[in-house]
Amino acid sequence: MRRLLRTPLWLALFIALAGWATDFGEPVAHIYWNVLYKNWHHQAPQSIVVVNTADIATLGAAGEAQLIDIARQSNPHRLYIDTKLQFGADKSGDARLRDVLGKLGSNAVFVVRPVVDTAFTKSFIIPDASLVHHHPIVVAAWATNFLSYVEHAPYWVDIDGARYPTVSTDLSGVHSGFQSDYYADFSVDPGTIPTISGRDLLDGKVRPDKLSGKSVMLTSFDARDGRTYYFGHGLVNPVAHDIAGAVALERPVNASLTGLAMLSLVFGLLYLGHNAPRKRIKLAIYATVLGALVILPAALRTVGLVATSDSALLLVLLFAGMRIWQKRTRRIQHTSASGLPNMLALSASTLPIGCDVVVAAIARYDEMLATLPRDLRGECSRQIARRISVGCGATEVYHSDGGHFSWTEEARPLDMQLSHLEGLRALFASPLQVGPHTFDTNIHFGLDRNEGVETATRVNSALASANEALANGRAIELFEAHRLAEAPWELSLHARIDEGLRNGDIWLAFQSQWDVASHRICGAEALIRWNHPTRGPIAPNAFILQAERAGRIDALTYWVLDQAITATLAINAKGERFQMSVNLSGQMVDKPDLVRNFAEITARRGVDPGLITVEITETSSMGNRAAAVFNLSQLRQLGFRLSIDDFGTGEASLAYLADLPSDELKLDRRFIARICDSERERAIVASTIGLAHALGQTVVAEGIEDAPTLALLRDMGCDQAQGFYLGRPQPFAVFEREYDANGIRRFGHV
Ligand code: C2E
Ligand code: CA
Ligand code: CA
Secondary structure (H helix, E strand, C coil): CHHHHHCHHHHHHHHHHHHHHCCCCHHHHHHHHHHHHHHCCECCCCCEEEEECHHHHHHHHHHHHHHHHHHHHCCCCEEEEECCCCCCCCHHHHHHHHHHHHHHHHHEEEEECEEECCCCCEEECCCCHHHHCCCCEEECCCEECCCCEEEEEECEEEECCEEEEEHHHHHHCCCCCCCCEEECCCCECHHHCCEEEHHHHHCCCCCHHHCCCCEEEEECCCCCCCCCEECCCEECCCHHHHHHHHHHHCCCCCEECCHHHHHHHHHHHHHHHHCCCCHHHHHHHHHHHHHHHHHHHHHHHHCCEECCCHHHHHHHHHHHHHHHHHHHHHHHCECCCCCCECHHHHHHCCCCCCEEEEEEEECCHHHHHHHCCHHHHHHHHHHHHHHHHHHHCCCCCEEECCCEEEEEEECCCHHHHHHHHHHHHHHCCCCEEECCEEECCCEEEEEECCCCCCHHHHHHHHHHHHHHHHHHCCCEEECCHHHHHHHHHHHCHHHHHHHHHHHCCEEEEEEEEEECCCCEEEEEEEEEEEEECCCEEECHHHHHHHHHHCCCHHHHHHHHHHHHHHHHHHHHCCCCCCEEEEEECCCCCCCCCHHHHHHHHHHHHCCCHHHEEEEEECCCCCCCHHHHHHHHHHHHHHCCEEEEEEECCCCCHHHHHHHCCCCEEEECHHHHCCCCCCHHHHHHHHHHHHHHHHCCCEEEEECCCCHHHHHHHHHHCCCEEECCCCCCCECHHHHHHHHHHHCECCCCCC
16 A cells, blocks of 8 residues: 555545545536536527516516416416416406416426525425415426536425425426436526517517427516526526526436546546556557546536546646656756766665665776766766676666766675676776777776665665775675664764763773883873773774774874873872873874874973873875874974884884884784794894884883793893783773882882
8 A cells, every 4th residue: 555655646546536535626627617618508499488577577466467378378388487476466466367377277387496594595485375276386406516506406306295396307307317316408508598578478579389389487587596606607597507407307318427437537547558658658548538537528418427527637637746746856866968867766766675786986987087078978978887787787777977887786696796797897898989089997896785775775885885996996895784783883973982082981091111121110001992881892993993984083182192191290290200102093193283283282281292102003094104204203303202103013114114203113012922932023023123223212012911021022122011911001090009009110020
């Protein structure tokens, strides 16, 4: 059901049905019939003649009796007294009336019209029994629409326990039909109803044969109660309704189809049209629908069937509106240059079960576009899309500006999918030929296999992976599902770091550094910690990387520096020189405001920069090497000590040493851990110590976990030592207590 409601045609049907059930479309039907009958009329039947009695009203009952007698003498089929006779005013007139009516017997028929009382309800007043005693009575009982336009009437009505036929049934002689009501035919032009002046008839100006054999209706045209309107003509003599009803009753049938009939017919046609395979057929069917809406009710009316198109029209309007809206959004989802659907279109679609999303990033795409004249740019994208669809059989390839193409692949086993994409990559080995231009290019894929995740998310994941593949020069990058779970965490990291700093979840640990020769604590390294309330302790390596990504590393670094300075000042106040090491992220080394901020913070805190050692790790993330070297020499000029952290682990350790103006070298704990067992590692460490000393550097060994390692390092001439064996990283209060107790300590059992 929900799926159905998402398709415009079905949604439109449900709304139209609701409209039908609530008569919502009545105004539409009203307009339709009014316009139709304004333009479609034919002559009224000549067998019904109206005699206007308004102009003899002054003659009283005697005049009326005389008029009826003249009419009687011309042998009418029936004489309808559709006027209020002035019976009861004068005795002789009454007698004459009674006499002439008596002669007519059942050929004189009394017409009773409704009286609208003050409450706007209709009631019927049956004339004085002494007058109508021998005569049939017929009733005008038209039902109207919301604007008082006549629509239909029952074949008979019950009044005070007696049953009376309605006027049209008596005029036509048709007394029953399929339904309880019959419908009038408003194509009868009320203006063409044969009408004779009562005065002319009295004066003998009318040939008697004008009335012979006809149904004659004696009617006064004066304003009456219970006024009703006639489609296409408005306010008319009420007799017109009865004549229109009689004409309709003479047709083979008189019945109303429910609005559902038209609604189902039109829905059926729209359904066929919507699913038609060819555009021509589609258009033909839609044209038929429009024709049916306009012509069908009129055509059906000619055979006596009433069908209203209001609900059907509502259906068509809704469906058309929804389709136009859909087309518009579809247009937004197409790129203009290439004419290919863009990735929004793919993101907005519902993917079938069992497919992978692939995004291809084209290397040097922007360069290619830049060399191409405007009119060839679309061609370039189309050619790439064609190559992709030839290579993998994708029916639809989506394109977004910036050289990304996406499509879906059947979810094969991973190794098959990878080799499939490798095959596609081979297709891009031959250059692209766009007009006179030839391009060598490369294609990189991002693959998302997270079935069941929202399409837009999958497209984005594949896109991110494709970009990663492009940046790293790899052929294919698979989007790892666990990163999806991490995504919201990473996205909100910014706020979480601020929160962590505020409420103390982020704090600084201090690990002692010892002077090997004097066996004394000579300093500490400040190491950041995060005890996340729900995730527990987070390894600094992990969240520093994320902080770098989230652009929050600067704030974090300056916070560390500030906290470290507080500790430095506190320990130095005890009298001994105490050196504090802080770590500087590779990402920050080349930042233009780094030096200014370091200088500003130390100046504000009144600390000698010489007490701060800045540890830098050589990483590939150091973007602008020249700026980094410049910044570091500036820091050193300001008095900060520089230390090269994790020395020996990177590829360019020696080059680094030559480039950077450093004071200290920290031997990585990966070497230190093995010096007791490995001759080789021992040789490396020994020669590094020698090299560092030759360059005037202090050597710090980190990761010392036992006494033999420490002893060995002391023998090799290492200057300072740091490690779990000598002290774990701990909160400042604990560190300070240990410092006070062991400020000078023999390396016990060495
Ligand atoms: P690092 O600069 O090499 O820091 C030394 C790491 O070795 C610390 O890990 C420390 O706890 C650990 N360690 C010290 N002695 C021993 C030992 O005897 N055995 C072993 N197995 N490990 C030892 P931690 O605290 O997990 O820090 C990891 C890394 O996170 C640091 O490596 C540093 O690169 C980074 N980091 C920590 N704090 C900060 C900071 O405030 N700013 C920046 N940018 N990076 C930081
Ligand atoms: Ca460090
Ligand atoms: Ca280190």
